[in-house]
Amino acid sequence: MHPSVSLIFGGRSSEYEASVSSCLNIISSYIAIPIGDRPFPIKHIYHVRPNDGRVSTTQFKTTLDAHELMTYISEVCLIAGDKLYETFDIIASREEEYIVNLLHGQFGEDGGVQTLAALSGLNGTFGDPYVASLAINKFAMSSFVAALLSADIVRVPKTYLIKPQQMHDAIRISSSFRLPIVVKPNSLGSSQFTALFQDALASKEKIVHLLASIFEYDSSALLQEFIPGSEYSCGCLVSSSDVIALPVMRIEGPPNHFAAHEKCNFAAPKSLDQDDAIGKIVASISTIIASAVGIRTISRFNFRVTDRYEVYFLGCDYIPALGIDSIFNKMLHHYGMTVIDLVSFMALNSKTYARKAHLIHNAVLD
Numbered sequence: 001m002h003p004s005v006s007l008i009f010g011g012r013s014s015e016y017e018a019s020v021s022s023c024l025n026i027i028s029s030y031i032a033i034p035i036g037d038r039p040f041p042i043k044h045i046y047h048v049r050p051n052d053g054r055v056s057t058t059q060f061k062t063t064l065d066a067h068e069l070m071t072y073i074s075e076v077c078l079i080a081g082d083k084l085y086e087t088f089d090i091i092a093s094r095e096e097e098y099i100v101n102l103l104h105g106q107f108g109e110d111g112g113v114q115t116l117a118a119l120s121g122l123n124g125t126f127g128d129p130y131v132a133s134l135a136i137n138k139f140a141m142s143s144f145v146a147a148l149l150s151a152d153i154v155r156v157p158k159t160y161l162i163k164p165q166q167m168h169d170a171i172r173i174s175s176s177f178r179l180p181i182v183v184k185p186n187s188l189g190s191s192q193f194t195a196l197f198q199d200a201l202a203s204k205e206k207i208v209h210l211l212a213s214i215f216e217y218d219s220s221a222l223l224q225e226f227i228p229g230s231e232y233s234c235g236c237l238v239s240s241s242d243v244i245a246l247p248v249m250r251i252e253g254p255p256n257h258f259a260a261h262e263k264c265n266f267a268a269p270k271s272l273d274q275d276d277a278i279g280k281i282v283a284s285i286s287t288i289i290a291s292a293v294g295i296r297t298i299s300r301f302n303f304r305v306t307d308r309y310e311v312y313f314l315g316c317d318y319i320p321a322l323g324i325d326s327i328f329n330k331m332l333h334h335y336g337m338t339v340i341d342l343v344s345f346m347a348l349n350s351k352t353y354a355r356k357a358h359l360i361h362n363a364v365l366d
Helices: 016-031 066-078 084-094 112-120 129-136 138-148 164-174 204-214 260-266 277-293 327-335 339-349
Strands: 005-010 042-048 055-059 099-101 159-162 181-185 195-197 221-225 230-238 243-245 249-252 268-271 298-305 311-317
Touching (some): 016 066, 042 066, 042 084, 055 066, 112 129, 129 138, 138 159, 138 311, 159 164, 164 221, 181 204, 195 204, 230 277, 249 327, 277 298, 298 327
Antiparallel strands (some): 042 055, 159 221, 181 221, 230 249, 230 298, 298 311
């Protein structure tokens, strides 16, 4: 028997629109299937408002038509809601079978929502709070990968972690890099506040200004060596017993594109052939990382590969966007899956996170 599914989307982050897009793609794909052929029932839709974080709840309309979808979602977003922890307790009291977490960005991927879900005992795609907080921290995640795998297999760019009190030391620190350098937030996604600088000394004022902007939304920033080459991405599906690598994508676009608007306007993912040598390497590295770090449902790993075939790890998307134009959705398409197949796979095969019992006192040994 397939468990019923509910969706939670929105959130208080700059990736709110990506979350809405993910939800729309799932619902539009679902209602395109005749009612009698749908693989699972959708019970509720939960929307986290971006202004105050309150959660509105509505029962899913089984007879929803495609032309009604945008109005339906807009109406869901206008419903007055409860606090997030109250909603999670309500979800638990209803004994809802499976919740798909579509809260992208800091709000839904930094471990906070995962902790609340674990405390409420929710079953779904939230995963381990510790893994979420590790994956969103680019510096910590890169350190994990560097410790896990040798530099012969995968490397990490030379990186300095900058705190607000070090902001004016950034230019001095950057002098130790081979130019150019990349400045970016440590935990924001979608290449927000990310820029490439050919000459740190000549760009001192711009770098300091960018760091100041980053510190309004992030507790730390990164100074990172620029790795010339091509960008690659690999998504993974994780079941209770296996990690499946989706087709590896090469991100086509200008060689130095970093800003979020540049990626939106120019980047075009291209699926690699199954026998592509680089694709095989990237896929193998991705499955090793996903298994070692403890991903429980899906994830997406990003790399740059140089002309000398050196592979550099860039980061992990703990909750990949699932919008119709998203890279992960394209990976699914080339694998032969739809987002509905994905939801069904996760609900039936993934291992939901459950907290371990706390050790209250040590056992007395004879």
